[in-house]
Amino acid sequence: MQIIDFSFQELAAGTPPLPLALTPNAETLLTSIFLRIASISNSIELSSSVAWRAQQPSTDTPKLIFRLRRSSLNGPVVFQTTDSVFLGITEPDETSGVPYDCTTDFISTESPDAPMVGTFQQYFLTVELAGSSTATITGPINLTGRVIGTD
């Protein structure tokens, strides 16, 4: 068993297009990587860290849905998880609240289907802001992938 492939993309905070204000209920591409799949017995491990900021006034609690998709931006969702932060409520005489900076980490592994063997597969990291809240992707954004198994 060996590491067949290793690939990553990382955007530091402040690197264009960061910071990126999110549009509610729209799925936004953050980054993507390619990984080589050598065998049906390979394991494809994807790990990610994304830093984001939420701030009142907001009419809702921000919920960020992070997805990993394969092959295209409309391709199958191979992993999905949600993160959120409680911001409290904004009193009528308040114009802004304290910004909350959050970091979301996750890891996912999948086994390839037969058609993926012998190909370079592209994996996309996306984020969707659920509801009517506001949030900003501040960065850093990291997406790392490795393929483990036999060549």
Added chain:
Amino acid sequence: MAVTVVDYQFQEVAANTGSLPFQISPGSEVLLTSLFLQINSISNRIEIKATIGWEAQLLVVNIVPKLLFRIRRGGTGLSAPVVFQTTDSVFLGTASEGPWTPLDFTTSFQHTENATPAIVGTFQQYALTVEHIGQNVATITGPVHLDGTVYL
């Protein structure tokens, strides 16, 4: 000498599949998933990584849900030694300002250990568990991911 990968195993359960979601109440430790890793040398290093999606909601009383995640080795029961544990919690607001909608959270962590003589030559089971040590209820929504890599 280059590092080689002796074994790699994972378990992953997407949200709303299998037994997910399920509620957890304070006081009981619940098995989330487990995997077996081949340990073939005293020089092995074992890396375990996990991601868990969960949800909590402020109901009647002011609560701060606290989830205690553990990795146990050698079995899934309470007699299996805990090799790693960590707690995650969130502030959900105060009841007087509510009601609040459920909030979803993602917890990730990793653990690394060296092989010990007792486990060399075995397939060791590593179990991921969760215990609610706060008040009220929380829900394990998923995803639940556990993976293990053995390096030589």
